[in-house]
Amino acid sequence: EDQVTQSPEALRLQEGESSSLNCSYTVSGLRGLFWYRQDPGKGPEFLFTLYSAGEEKEKERLKATLTKKESFLHITAPKPEDSATYLCAVQGSASKIIFGSGTRLSIRP
Amino acid sequence: DSGVTQTPKHLITATGQRVTLRCSPRSGDLSVYWYQQSLDQGLQFLIQYYNGEERAKGNILERFSAQQFPDLHSELNLSSLELGDSALYFCASSVTPREGYTFGSGTRLTVV
Numbered sequence: 001e002d003q004v005t006q007s008p009e010a011l012r013l014q015e016g017e018s019s020s021l022n023c024s025y026t027v028s029g030l031r032g033l034f035w036y037r038q039d040p041g042k043g044p045e046f047l048f049t050l051y052s053a054g055e056e057k058e059k060e061r062l063k064a065t066l067t068k069k070e071s072f073l074h075i076t077a078p079k080p081e082d083s084a085t086y087l088c089a090v091q092g093s094a095s096k097i098i099f100g101s102g103t104r105l106s107i108r109p
Numbered sequence: 110d111s112g113v114t115q116t117p118k119h120l121i122t123a124t125g126q127r128v129t130l131r132c133s134p135r136s137g138d139l140s141v142y143w144y145q146q147s148l149d150q151g152l153q154f155l156i157q158y159y160n161g162e163e164r165a166k167g168n169i170l171e172r173f174s175a176q177q178f179p180d181l182h183s184e185l186n187l188s189s190l191e192l193g194d195s196a197l198y199f200c201a202s203s204v205t206p207r208e209g210y211t212f213g214s215g216t217r218l219t220v221v
Contacts, residue, residue, distance in 0.1 A: 043201070
């Protein structure tokens with residue numbers, strides 16, 4: 001069964017303090033790994049899709065990387081507006097997209 | 110505005126009742142997905158429709174059903190509601206899943 005595990009559950013950083021969020025996955029026939037950002041009471045907002053091991057994508061202060069077993073979302077010099085829950089999801093051969101439980105990121109000014 | 114419209118935004122109803130949640134996908138998107146998000150379970154995939162046909166099913170209860178109409182809007186019907194059905198229900202749409210989903214702002218269902 002496809003599975004996604006995210007760690008840590010919650011992370012508090014000082015503004016400017018870089019860190020990484022982890023997403024470990026098991027999936028039959030990976031077709032894509034996705035990162036989303038979700039603000040409280042709102043729908044998830046798409047950030048990245050990664051298709052194969054070794055791939056990297058960047059957007060502003062965020063960089064996503066992918067290996068055969070896990071993905072990392074690196075956040076460099078974060079600002080308070082980066083505070084949100086970050087969700088990882090995978091799509092396997094069964095086509096449906098399965099989400100992890102997320103990492104709640106809080107950036108203190 | 111993401112382009113995916115969900116109505117109503119909030120719904121309060123009693124146990125045993127039936128409700129219908131509505132979703133209009135982003136223009137041009139043929140696929141519609143329904144997810145349930147509760148505090149203790151995260152985003153759970155319920156069901157997917159593509160151009161009017163059911164494509165994939167997740168952990169959807171027998172009390173729940175969905176359909177997608179010719180104009181591509183979708184409805185999620187929840188019946189015999191229980192307290193545990195209280196959650197945020199999200200609809201998402203896509204052209205192809207590999208390009209990511211676009212989510213609506215959700216319907217918050219409270220069963221009392």
